[in-house]
Amino acid sequence: FRFRRLLGLLALVAPVMATASNPIVPGWYADPEIRVFAGRYWIYPTYSADAGAPDRSAHFTPTQVEFRKRHTVRPSYAYQTFFNAFSSPDLVHWTKHPHVLDVSGVSWAAYAVWAPSVIEAGGKYYMFFGANDIQSDQEHGGIGVAVSDKPGGPFKDALGKPLVDAFHNGAQPIDPFVFRDTDGQVYLYYGGWRHCNVVRLSKDMRRVLPYPDGSTWKEITPPGYVEGSFVIKRRGVYYLMWSEGEWTGSDYRVAYATGPSAIGPFKPRGIILQEDLRVARGAGHHSVVNVPGTDRWYIAYHRRSLSDEIGEHRELAMERMNFNPDGTIRPVVLTNK
Numbered sequence: 483f484r485f486r487r488l489l490g491l492l493a494l495v496a497p498v499m500a501t502a503s504n505p506i507v508p509g510w511y512a513d514p515e516i517r518v519f520a521g522r523y524w525i526y527p528t529y530s531a532d533a534g535a536p537d538r539s540a541h542f543t544p545t546q547v548e549f550r551k552r553h554t555v556r557p558s559y560a561y562q563t564f565f566n567a568f569s570s571p572d573l574v575h576w577t578k579h580p581h582v583l584d585v586s587g588v589s590w591a592a593y594a595v596w597a598p599s600v601i602e603a604g605g606k607y608y609m610f611f612g613a614n615d616i617q618s619d620q621e622h623g624g625i626g627v628a629v630s631d632k633p634g635g636p637f638k639d640a641l642g643k644p645l646v647d648a649f650h651n652g653a654q655p656i657d658p659f660v661f662r663d664t665d666g667q668v669y670l671y672y673g674g675w676r677h678c679n680v681v682r683l684s685k686d687m688r689r690v691l692p693y694p695d696g697s698t699w700k701e702i703t704p705p706g707y708v709e710g711s712f713v714i715k716r717r718g719v720y721y722l723m724w725s726e727g728e729w730t731g732s733d734y735r736v737a738y739a740t741g742p743s744a745i746g747p748f749k750p751r752g753i754i755l756q757e758d759l760r761v762a763r764g765a766g767h768h769s770v771v772n773v774p775g776t777d778r779w780y781i782a783y784h785r786r787s788l789s790d791e792i793g794e795h796r797e798l799a800m801e802r803m804n805f806n807p808d809g810t811i812r813p814v815v816l817t818n819k
């Protein structure tokens with residue numbers, strides 16, 4: 483058993499030698515969240531299409547069929563009804579795990595599941611996801627939580643309703659990101675439409691807890707924020723990162739700020755990822771992984787190929803992310819390697 487564990491650890495450190503070429507997997511995907519679970523790297527992205535051929539194999543319940551009849555949504559939103567995940571022992575070789583969450587298991591959702599974020603707690607895996615792209619408090623949707631015994635799913639709705647189902651502080655309930663602080667407290671960051679909130683979660687990941695000051699929805703929106711928040715802690719410093727600009731535009735990019743706690747206050751530090759017209763367009767909505775046992779970091783993100791103008795034709799890519807000696811992050815170099 484010890485030998486197998488050692489082999490697993492050695493494989494995780496393999497990216498010191500190599501990474502996959504970009505895009506890292508075939509098909510149109512976006513908003514990749516990268517994690518390490520059970521000795522493997524995992525990526526959970528938004529699904530768009532298998533490069534031209536959307537997978538329409540989702541099975542809807544009769545209630546969902548009725549729901550879909552009542553709502554007119556963009557065709558792509560209508561078919562973003564499941565997540566595929568990818569796992570790798572070494573950040574080079576990726577295995578696809580199809581339909582790790584499917585709306586057929588989420589009674590209150592019927593289209594547009596987006597930007598999943600997964601965390602392990604108490605031996606189970608919890609997936610947070612935005613669903614139904616609600617545009618106002620009158621429509622049904624929000625951020626849901628699903629649970630599985632394994633990182634590769636299948637994930638099943640844990641609540642039968644969204645965990646966050648309204649705009650608090652103006653934040654559209656999409657783009658969840660769950661972060662466990664070093665004291666064990668788990669925070670949920672989320673928000674579209676230029677507002678970012680952070681809430682505290684209960685140990686069972688199913689409830690939002692008030693802060694000691696009695697507030698629940700703390701707004702931490704940094705200047706320029708649009709969507710896709712993400713947090714890491716390195717050497718005692720909290721790094722809040724986010725996407726700004728227009729998601730289909732050439733100004734889409736990732737910026738960051740640093741602070742002394744998970745809820746800030748955060749000081750803006752600059753842009754770390756943006757398009758490079760020699761390589762790809764529209765680089766953004768990222769996540770970051772630390773190679774266990776090292777100070778080596780990788781950024782996973784989506785971008786569009788130079789020959790493709792269509793906003794939803796996004797592909798997954800990964801690059802090294804390096805820190806300066808003073809703790810600031812060096813601008814990321816986009817590659818096709």
Ligand code: FUB
Pocket residue numbers: 512513528596597612656657709710729767
């Ligand atoms: O992929 C759907 C949406 O596009 C995400 O929620 C946003 O962050 C943007 O990437």
